[in-house]
Amino acid sequence: MTEPVIDLSEVSRRHDGGPPALDRVSLTVRRGEAVAVVGPSGSGKSTLLHLIAGLDRPDEGTVTVDGVRVDRLGEAGSALYRRAKVGMVFQFFHLLDDLTVLDNVVLPARLAGAARGAARRRATELLELLGIGRHGGALPGRLSGGERQRVAVARALMNRPALLLADEPTGALDTAAGQDVSRLLSELHAEGQTVVVVTHDPALARSCTDRTVRIADGRIVEDGPSRAAGAEPGSLGAPEAVR
Known part of the structure; x- marks a missing residue:
C-alpha cells in the first residue's frame, strides 16, 4: 500500500469558544488517491481544508502532509510549506488581473x-497540456470562467506539489464549464496526482474522485467509494505528464 500524503490524527478545532468545527477527526489520504470531502455549509469541510493547507492550526491532534507536521509550523513555515507541497484551486480563481495568463502561472515558481x-x-508546457496555451499572453479577464479555472489549475501544478487541493472548483462556473473542470481533475488523478476536492456537490464528487468523505457537524460520518466499481477516469496522455 502506498504511503499517506495526508495523515490527520484526532484533530479538533473550535472557533471563538463555540461548538467544535471539527471534532476528533482522523483521516488518511494515500499518494495517488482522489478524495472528495462533502457536506453542507457549516459541516466543517472548509475548516478541514484550511488545516491541511496550513492556513489554520488545530486545537488538538496532529496534521501531517507529505512528511511535514503542518500543525507545528509558524506563519513563515506555513507559507514555505504551501509553496513546496500544496497546489490550491479556488472557487473564484484568485488570478491577478494585471498579469498575463503565463505570468500568473509562473508566479509560484518565481516565489x-x-x-x-x-x-x-x-x-x-502546463498551459499547452491543459489546452490553453494560445492564451498565454492574454489577461485573465479576457478568458471564460472554465478557461480561467484551467489557468488556476496550471498555477497550482507549477511547483509539482505532492497534493492538489480544490475548494469548490466548479462553484462559480456554468454547467458546461463545470463538467470540463471535473474532467480535468479526473484526468490529473489518472496521471497520478493526489487530489482532494472540497465540495457541497455530490455529483462533482462522483465524477472526478474515487473516494468520498462525508462530514456533518464536524465529524466524518461516511467514508467510501465515489463511483461505481469499474468506472475509469480520463487520461491526459503520457503517464506522469503533470508531474
Whole structure:
C-alpha cells in the first residue's frame, strides 16, 4: 500500500469558544488517491481544508502532509510549506488581473526561487497540456470562467506539489464549464496526482474522485467509494505528464 500524503490524527478545532468545527477527526489520504470531502455549509469541510493547507492550526491532534507536521509550523513555515507541497484551486480563481495568463502561472515558481527561463518553460508546457496555451499572453479577464479555472489549475501544478487541493472548483462556473473542470481533475488523478476536492456537490464528487468523505457537524460520518466499481477516469496522455 502506498504511503499517506495526508495523515490527520484526532484533530479538533473550535472557533471563538463555540461548538467544535471539527471534532476528533482522523483521516488518511494515500499518494495517488482522489478524495472528495462533502457536506453542507457549516459541516466543517472548509475548516478541514484550511488545516491541511496550513492556513489554520488545530486545537488538538496532529496534521501531517507529505512528511511535514503542518500543525507545528509558524506563519513563515506555513507559507514555505504551501509553496513546496500544496497546489490550491479556488472557487473564484484568485488570478491577478494585471498579469498575463503565463505570468500568473509562473508566479509560484518565481516565489520559490526558480530561474525565470525554467519557470516560463514549465508554465508554457502546463498551459499547452491543459489546452490553453494560445492564451498565454492574454489577461485573465479576457478568458471564460472554465478557461480561467484551467489557468488556476496550471498555477497550482507549477511547483509539482505532492497534493492538489480544490475548494469548490466548479462553484462559480456554468454547467458546461463545470463538467470540463471535473474532467480535468479526473484526468490529473489518472496521471497520478493526489487530489482532494472540497465540495457541497455530490455529483462533482462522483465524477472526478474515487473516494468520498462525508462530514456533518464536524465529524466524518461516511467514508467510501465515489463511483461505481469499474468506472475509469480520463487520461491526459503520457503517464506522469503533470508531474
